[in-house]
Every structure is written in structure tokens, then in C-alpha cells.
Amino acid sequence: MKARRNKKQVPSFRKLIKTSxxxxxxxxxxxxxxxxxxxxxxxxxQRKLRQAVKDAVSKKPIPLEEPKxxxxxxxxxxxxxxxxxxxxxxxxxxxxxxxxxDLGQRASFLTRDLSSSEPVHAKKRKHEKIIDKYExxxxxxxxxxxxxxxxxxxxxxxxxxIPQTREKPVLDTNQDEEDQExxxxxxxxxxxxxxxxxIEEHLIExxxxxxxxxxxxxxxxxxxxxxxxxxxxxxxELRSMLMEQDPDVAVTIRKLxxxxxxxxxxxxxxxxxxxxxxxxxxxxxxxxxxxxLREFEEGLVSQYKFxxxxxxxxxxxxxxxxxxxxxxxxxxxxRGLAEVAVKSLCELLVAxxxxxxxxxxxxxxxxxxxxxxxxxxxxxxxxxxxLFKQDKLGQASLGVIKxxxxxxxGRNYDVRPEMLKTFLCLRIKEIEVKKDTExxxxxxxxxxxxxxxxxxxxxxRKWKKAEEKLERELREAEASESTEKKLKxxxxxxxxxxxxxFRILKKAQRSPLLPAVLxxxxxxxxxxxxxxFDDLLVVLHSLIESGDLSYQExxxxxxxxxxxxxxxxxxxxxDPMKFYTHLYKTLFKLHAGATNEGVGxxxxxxxxxxxxxxxxxxxxxxxxxxxRLCTLALHVLPNSSIGILATNRTLMHTFPKTxxxxxxxxxxxxxxxxxxxxxxxxxxxxTALWELHALRRHFHPIVRRLAAHLIAGAPLEGSEALKPExxxxxxxxxFEAYSMAAMTFNPPVETSSPKRKDKDLQGDSFLNEDLNQxxxxxxxxxxxxxxxxxxxxxxxxxx
Numbered sequence: 114m115k116a117r118r119n120k121k122q123v124p125s126f127r128k129l130i131k132t133s134x135x136x137x138x139x140x141x142x143x144x145x146x147x148x149x150x151x152x153x154x155x156x157x158x159q160r161k162l163r164q165a166v167k168d169a170v171s172k173k174p175i176p177l178e179e180p181k182x183x184x185x186x187x188x189x190x191x192x193x194x195x196x197x198x199x200x201x202x203x204x205x206x207x208x209x210x211x212x213x214x215d216l217g218q219r220a221s222f223l224t225r226d227l228s229s230s231e232p233v234h235a236k237k238r239k240h241e242k243i244i245d246k247y248e249x250x251x252x253x254x255x256x257x258x259x260x261x262x263x264x265x266x267x268x269x270x271x272x273x274x275i276p277q278t279r280e281k282p283v284l285d286t287n288q289d290e291e292d293q294e295x296x297x298x299x300x301x302x303x304x305x306x307x308x309x310x311x312i313e314e315h316l317i318e319x320x321x322x323x324x325x326x327x328x329x330x331x332x333x334x335x336x337x338x339x340x341x342x343x344x345x346x347x348x349x350e351l352r353s354m355l356m357e358q359d360p361d362v363a364v365t366i367r368k369l370x371x372x373x374x375x376x377x378x379x380x381x382x383x384x385x386x387x388x389x390x391x392x393x394x395x396x397x398x399x400x401x402x403x404x405x406l407r408e409f410e411e412g413l414v415s416q417y418k419f420x421x422x423x424x425x426x427x428x429x430x431x432x433x434x435x436x437x438x439x440x441x442x443x444x445x446x447x448r449g450l451a452e453v454a455v456k457s458l459c460e461l462l463v464a465x466x467x468x469x470x471x472x473x474x475x476x477x478x479x480x481x482x483x484x485x486x487x488x489x490x491x492x493x494x495x496x497x498x499x500l501f502k503q504d505k506l507g508q509a510s511l512g513v514i515k516x517x518x519x520x521x522x523g524r525n526y527d528v529r530p531e532m533l534k535t536f537l538c539l540r541i542k543e544i545e546v547k548k549d550t551e552x553x554x555x556x557x558x559x560x561x562x563x564x565x566x567x568x569x570x571x572x573x574r575k576w577k578k579a580e581e582k583l584e585r586e587l588r589e590a591e592a593s594e595s596t597e598k599k600l601k602x603x604x605x606x607x608x609x610x611x612x613x614x615f616r617i618l619k620k621a622q623r624s625p626l627l628p629a630v631l632x633x634x635x636x637x638x639x640x641x642x643x644x645x646f647d648d649l650l651v652v653l654h655s656l657i658e659s660g661d662l663s664y665q666e667x668x669x670x671x672x673x674x675x676x677x678x679x680x681x682x683x684x685x686x687x688d689p690m691k692f693y694t695h696l697y698k699t700l701f702k703l704h705a706g707a708t709n710e711g712v713g714x715x716x717x718x719x720x721x722x723x724x725x726x727x728x729x730x731x732x733x734x735x736x737x738x739x740x741r742l743c744t745l746a747l748h749v750l751p752n753s754s755i756g757i758l759a760t761n762r763t764l765m766h767t768f769p770k771t772x773x774x775x776x777x778x779x780x781x782x783x784x785x786x787x788x789x790x791x792x793x794x795x796x797x798x799x800t801a802l803w804e805l806h807a808l809r810r811h812f813h814p815i816v817r818r819l820a821a822h823l824i825a826g827a828p829l830e831g832s833e834a835l836k837p838e839x840x841x842x843x844x845x846x847x848f849e850a851y852s853m854a855a856m857t858f859n860p861p862v863e864t865s866s867p868k869r870k871d872k873d874l875q876g877d878s879f880l881n882e883d884l885n886q887x888x889x890x891x892x893x894x895x896x897x898x899x900x901x902x903x904x905x906x907x908x909x910x911x912x
Contacts, residue, residue, distance in 0.1 A: 134358055134441075319361045326366050330354065334373050341381040342405055345412040348377070352416060355423050357441075364446040368453045371427075374420055375457040379464045386469055387414050414469055421461075421470055425477055427454040455481060455489050459496035466500065466509035479516045482535075483528045494531045501538040507602035510539060514606050518613045526621040533629035536610055537636055541603050607640055618652055623661060631669030638676035646677055650687060657695055664702050668714040671696050675721040693722065693734065698790040700741055705750050712753040716844045719760050727767050735768040737792035743804040744787070751813040752859070756848030758808070758819040763844065765827045772826055774802045814860070815839070815851060 265277040310318065333351045336344045351374060357366040387410045399407075431451035434444060442450065455478075462474045482493040497513055504510045514536070521528050569577060614630045621627075634641075634649075641649070653670045656662055662670070671692050678689055696718060703711055723730055723738060739761050746754040765771055774797075785800035808820035818835070825833035834840070842850070851859050 315361075322359065322362050323365060326354070326357075326362060327369065330366075330369055330373055334377060337377055338380060341413075342409040345409050345416070348374075348412070348416040351377075352420060352423070360441050363441045364450065367442075367450060371424070371450075371453050371457050375460055378417055378420070378461065381413070382417075382465055382468050383410075384467065386467060417468075418470060421458075421473060421477075424454040424458055427451055428477070428481070452489065452492075455492060459492055462496050463499050463503070466504065471509065472512055475513050475516050479513070479520050482517075482532050483520070483524070490529060490531065494535055497535045498538040501535065502540065504540060505599075507540075507599060507606060511602055511606045511609075514539075514609050518609050521613060522616070526617055526624050526626060528626070530626050530629045533613070533626055533633065536629075536633050539606065539610070541607060541637065541640065607637065610637065611641065622656065622659075627656075627662070628666050628669055631666060631673050635669060635673040635676045638673055639679075641677065647687070649677065650674055654691060657692075664699060664708055665711050665714065667695065667699065668711055668718060672714060672718045672721065675718065675726070679721055679725050689722075694791060696722065697737065697741065697792045700745055703745060703753070704748055705753075709750050709753055712749060712756060713845060713848055716756050716760055716848060720763075720844070724763060724767055730768075731793065732768060732770055733794075733797065734792045735764055736771055736774060736797035737795050739764055739771055739774060740785075740787075740797045740800055740802065741792075743802050743808075746808060746816075747804055750853055751811070751816055752848050752851040752853055754808070754811070754813070754816045755819060755851050756844045758816065758823060759839075759842075759844040759847050761823060762819070762827045765823070773798060774800065775824065775826060777801055 262278045262280060265279055267277055268275045330351065333347050337347050337351070351370060354370045355367055357363045357370075359366075390407070427447075427450045430442075431447040434447065458474055458477055462471070462478055465471065478493050478496065481489055482497065484490045484493070500513065501510050517532060517535075521532065610633065614634055617624060617626050617630045631653075653674050657667050657670050674689060674692050678687065696715070700715070702708060703715065719738070719742075723735060742757050742761055746757045749757070783796040783799055785797060786795045787800075789795040802823070805820045805824050808816055809824070811817050811820065818839070822828075822833055822835055825831075828834050829840075839847070853859055
């Protein structure tokens with residue numbers, strides 16, 4: 114029983130975690146102060162009691178008269194005379210008479226000690242000897258200050274209202290000061306002067322402390338990993354180190370503990386979600402192994418929850434930027450702690466999507482994707498992208514999409530575009546491909562008993578039975594989530610994504626989110642419902658015509674429109690000629706400067722617009738695009754020129770009759786109009802690809818190789834055919850492979866070693882022989898002449 118009481122008195126670990134060191138010190142001080150005040154009260158009461166006993170012993174009641182002494186006659190006569198001189202009672206007022214009676218009853222109130230217990234005398238005796246005797250009694254002088262009275266509520270009875278008062282307690286200041294001085298003296302005696310350490314000694318001491326703490330963390334972590342079920346309580350001990358109070362090592366130790374706990378939870382967490390036990394399950398009897406497993410699961414979930422709360426608090430402390438009273442961690446260190454906490458949350462988000470509190474982690478991570486700190490925002494966005502890429506079922510992706518959509522709407526679309534760019538990593542297209550393959554390869558059906566009996570012998574039936582049993586076991590081992598559940602989750606996810614996209618198209622057309630929205634629509638356009646196609650194309654065309662979009666945004670509009678038309682939009686009777694015209698008109702806005710990155714989007718658009726829709730594209734349109742692309746290849750960076758020439762090669766193979774551009778002779782009437790923005794009417798058949806001859810002398814070897822290949826008619830075989838590393842790659846892949854983002858030559862320039870000559874040309878060897886002779890003669894003449902007189906020349910010039 115005693116042990117239990119002691120346990121109750123000690124505060125629990127949760128309270129210790131929640132209370133800071135300052136609060137604990139304040140609690141201890143309050144407890145000590147209460148004990149001291151109780152002790153002072155007890156001493157004061159004892160002192161008063163002793164004083165009262167002394168007063169009772171020393172002060173004995175002394176009568177004012179001698180009772181058996183006879184009064185002299187003269188005294189009697191004098192009193193009679195005084196009574197005769199006094200006024201008759203009939204002539205006094207009733208109030209005065211009552212006052213005199215009261216004073217008569219309290220005759221000795223002026224001379225009597227009120228603190229004594231002497232009886233009140235009814236009559237006043239004025240004998241001089243008695244008065245002298247009474248005056249000789251030592252009086253107790255009242256040196257103490259008058260006591261203040263506190264007026265209380267009155268009491269009413271039959272006689273009337275009775276006022277109530279109470280003395281205000283007066284603190285014994287002298288005694289308090291004495292006690293305080295005693296306490297200060299004791300503290301001075303206890304405290305010893307601490308020697309100040311030098312910087313080197315301080316660093317050595319810190320290194321020792323840090324090493325001890327690291328060893329302790331390593332010992333706890335290894336014990337937990339060796340036997341998680343038995344040592345789950347050590348998670349609590351390790352987590353308590355997150356409240357490290359030593360200012361020398363507090364920040365470093367907290368970071369190490371956060372990372373250690375994150376790795377521990379990733380390793381020991383089971384591959385299923387732990388649910389709380391019901392009342393029926395708690396009441397049933399179970400084996401020891403099951404009970405041990407339940408205790409491990411409960412302890413793991415509770416410690417995981419507290420760990421996530423600690424990480425959240427670290428992020429909040431950094432956001433609020435308020436210094437705590439403990440002053441263990443400085444304001445500058447809050448950012449480092451917050452970055453480690455966010456990194457741990459991102460790791461847990463990706464590693465444990467199936468475990469408890471995953472939705473809580475999502476709610477913490479999504480607002481940080483829009484954080485002002487670029488490093489934290491990128492960290493969170495990368496974690497979400499990674500989660501989308503590895504989420505095969507779609508449950509975790511759906512949770513993240515819901516929170517992001519609500520956050521974007523709540524912030525009135527004022528968020529980073531990177532938040533919406535994470536939608537591009539959703540694994541929705543892959544599920545659709547799997548669905549098609551499953552429809553083609555239908556699962557094998559097992560034979561019924563009647564079919565076996567009819568078609569197979571007894572031994573064959575026996576082998577068939579064993580074979581089917583093995584196939585069922587293999588199918589169960591490889592079983593994945595049902596495709597119906599996947600499609601249901603992905604349908605809901607896409608609905609939320611498209612709702613977010615359409616809201617931005619409708620309400621925030623000038624938002625910086627528009628490129629991300631158009632890029633997302635371009636990727637998922639084949640999954641949009643056909644009913645929205647017509648309205649969506651009208652919106653995209655109006656955005657292009659408005660002129661408010663940047664060049665890259667307008668390219669995204671074109672790309673989205675043709676993705677829609679290349680999928681289910683084939684059934685629609687829509688003429689996309691205005692999108693062809695817009696792209697043809699804006700091609701020359703690309704150059705070797707800032708817009709060079711837009712070439713990648715242009716190459717994707719050309720692939721969708723010309724190659725995949727070859728049946729809907731006329732020869733005139735293909736010729737116009739090939740001619741303009743060759744002109745564009747002259748004034749862009751080498752990687753862009755390579756991508757453009759690779760696209761022209763694909764178009765020459767797709768439209769074989771475009772080889773007439775390699776001939777000087779014109780076809781038909783008219784003159785080529787390069788400034789016309791209509792590809793159908795610019796007469797591109799009457800021109801030639803003279804730009805290829807200029808590109809043959811380009812400094813980049815791949816550009817030279819592709820230009821020579823196109824001049825030869827883009828053959829598939831022969832000496833002018835391309836190597837497989839160039840011919841098998843798409844235009845976009847070549848554009849990215851030969852990128853010059855690192856500001857270096859790609860491929861690097863080969864260094865040529867110059868041939869050494871026998872004689873190095875020096876000095877006069879560069880000059881002509883006649884010139885050498887002339888210079889020698891003039892120099893000799895100048896040496897023999899007299900010094901020059903510049904004044905003569907000056908006079909002649911003045912004249």
C-alpha cells in the first residue's frame with residue numbers, strides 16, 4: 114500500500130512532459146512558502162499563548178477600596194453638600210439621564226485595564242488614598258499599533274440590529290524579516306562559488322556530454338530493435354529526451370532523438386493498422402502471447418501519437434517565434450529543429466501510409482507545402498509526389514487530394530503552383546492500362562466436377578485437382594486489391610482534381626496557378642467526361658484570345674485542347690484550326706533566351722497536333738510547319754535545334770510528299786509568304802529548306818549530323834542514316850538529353866593536339882623582306898641626323 118501511495122504522489126510522465134522546468138520550480142517554491150507560512154503561524158500562536166499565561170499570572174485583581182474601613186465624617190458631610198448642589202433629576206432630559214446612568218454603571222472604564230479580567234465596579238469611590246494606591250499599580254503601555262476592524266454584515270434579532278466586526282490580522286513583519294534573513298544566511302552557506310570555465314574547457318565538457326547522450330540513445334535504440342515487444346517501454350524513455358534541458362547540448366540531442374525515433378517507428382511498425390479493442394475483446398481471456406502482443410500494440414500507438422504531437426509542437430514553436438521561459442533553445446535554433454521535424458513527418462508520410470494517424474500527418478504536411486520557406490515547401494512537395502508515385506491502391510492519395518483541394522479553396526487560390534503540380538504524379542493512367550490488359554487476358558476458369566468426370570480419367574482428375582489447388586494458393590499469394598475498389602477510389606480522386614481545376618479556370622484566370630492547371634488538364638484530358646469537352650475548348654480558346662496569358666501558358670492551352678481531341682474527342686465534330694493557327698503564329702516567339710524552355714512544350718504539341726492526327730492534317734499545313742521549324746532551328750540553343758530537326762525527320766516520314774522542299778523547283782502557282790500567319794495559305798510548296806545547309810556548318814556535332822541526314826531525305830538505311838542512339842529517341846528525349854542547363858558543351862568538345870613545328874616564327878620572320886630593309890635604312894638615318902627642332906614645325910603650322 115505504501116508503494117502505491119508513493120506512486121500517486123509522484124507526478125505522471127505525461128504531466129512532466131507538459132510542464133516546463135519553470136513551472137516545476139514554481140510549484141516547489143509555492144510548496145516551501147506554504148510550509149514556512151504554516152510554521153510562522155504556529156510560532157505566533159505559541160508566542161501569544163505564552164504571553165497570555167504570563168499576563169494572567171502577573172496581573173491579579175486589586176480592589177479600589179478597603180471594604181472594612183469606616184468613612185470619616187468630613188467625607189460624608191462633603192458628599193452631602195455636593196448632592197445638595199447637584200441638579201434635581203426632574204430638570205434633566207431623558208437622554209442625559211440615561212447617559213449618566215450608563216456612566217455610573219461603568220465608573221471605572223477610564224482607569225481599568227481592558228485586557229484584564231477584573232470585575233466592573235458599580236460605584237465610583239473618590240478617596241485620595243485609594244486613588245494614589247491605584248495610580249502606583251504598573252500599567253502596561255500599548256506600544257503596538259491600533260488594530261484595524263473589518264465591518265461584517267449585521268445580525269438582526271428581537272432586540273434589533275447588532276453590528277458585527279472582526280479584527281484584521283496583522284502580520285508580524287519583524288518575525289518575517291528575521292526568518293527571511295535566516296533563510297538567506299542558510300542559502301549563502303549552501304551555495305559555493307562556481308569557477309568559470311574557459312572556452313576550451315567548455316567545448317571539451319560539451320563534447321563529453323554529447324558523447325554520453327549519444328551512447329545512451331544508441332543503447333536504447335538497439336535494445337528496442339532487438340526485442341520491440343519486450344522493450345516498448347524504452348520508447349517512452351527515449352522520447353523523454355526530447356525535453357533535454359541542458360542548454361549546451363539541448364538542440365543537438367533533440368535532433369538526434371527525433372531522427373532516431375523516426376527510424377525506429379519505420380522499422381518496428383507492423384504492416385497493418387492497429388484498431389482499439391472493444392469491451393467484449395477486453396473482457397475475454399486470452400493467452401500470454403496474445404496479451405503481450407496487445408500491450409506492445411497499445412504502447413506503440415500511444416508513443417507514436419505522443420511523438421507526432423512533439424513534432425507538431427516543434428513546428429508551432431518555430432512558426433510563433435516566441436521564446437519560452439525555460440530559455441533552453443534559442444530563437445535561431447527553432448528553425449533547425451523545425452526542419453528536422455518536417456523531414457521526419459515527410460518520411461513517415463511516405464513510409465507508413467497504412468498505419469495509424471496518417472491523416473493527421475497529411476493535415477500537418479499540406480499547409481507546409483505553401484510555406485514561405487522554400488526548403489520546407491520543396492521538402493513537403495517532394496514527399497507528396499513520392500507518395501502519389503508509390504500509392505498503388507489510391508487510398509492515401511485520395512486523403513491528400515481532399516486536404517489540398519480544401520486548403521486551396523480556403524486560401525482563395527493564393528497558394529504556390531507547386532502544390533497543384535504534385536497532381537501530375539498521380540498513378541491514374543497506369544490503372545487504366547492494367548484494366549485494359551486484364552480485359553484482354555481473362556482469368557482462367559477451373560473445370561467443374563462433371564466436366565472432369567466426362568473428359569478426364571481417374572489419375573488425370575487427381576493431378577488436375579492438385580494443380581488447381583496450387584494455382585489457387587499462388588493466386589491468393591499474389592492477390593492485390595480488387596480493380597473495382599481501385600477504380601472507385603481513382604474516380605473519386607479525379608473528380609476532386611477536376612473540380613479544383615475548373616474552379617480556378619472559372620474564378621482565378623489570372624492566377625499563377627493557371628499553368629499548373631492547364632498542364633494537369635493536358636495530362637488527364639483523356640479521362641474527362643465527353644460532356645465537358647465543348648465548354649472546355651471554348652474556355653481555352655477565350656483564354657488564348659484574351660492576351661492575358663504568357664507564352665508558356667498559351668502553349669499549355671493548345672496542348673490541353675489537342676489532348677482532349679486526340680482521345681474521346683475524336684467523336685466530336687470540332688474544327689481545331691484556330692489552335693493550329695495560334696501555334697504557327699507564335700513559334701517565332703521562341704529564341705535562345707528565356708523562352709528556350711518552352712521548346713519542350715512545343716515539341717509535345719507538334720507530336721499531338723501533326724503526328725497523332727495525321728489523317729486530319731493537310732499536306733499544305735505539314736509543309737508550312739516544316740519550313741517554319743527549320744527557320745526556328747537557326748536561332749535557338751543547340752538542344753532545341755536537335756529537338757526541332759528530330760521533329761522534322763518524323764514529319765518527313767509521316768508525310769512522304771514533303772520531300773519536295775528539298776528541291777529548288779517550285780510546285781504550282783504563287784510565291785511563298787513567310788510573314789503570313791495562316792499555314793494553309795502561305796504557299797510553302799514554293800520554297801526550299803535552305804536553312805539545312807546553314808545548319809550543316811553548326812558548331813554542335815549532333816546538329817550537323819541531323820542537318821546532313823535531312824538533306825539526304827532522312828533515309829532509314831545507308832551512309833546518311835542515323836545511329837540507333839539518335840533514331841530511336843523521341844524529339845523530347847533528345848531535347849532533354851542534350852540540354853545545356855549546366856552551361857557546358859554537351860557532348861564536350863574534343864581537344865586537338867597541335868603539330869609541333871621545327872622552327873618557331875619569331876619577330877622579323879612575319880614581315881616582308883622589302884619592309885625589313887626599309888625599316889633598317891630609316892632607323893640608321895634617324896640615328897645620324899641632328900636632334901629634331903619641333904618649334905620650326907610649330908611656326909610653319911601657325912603661319
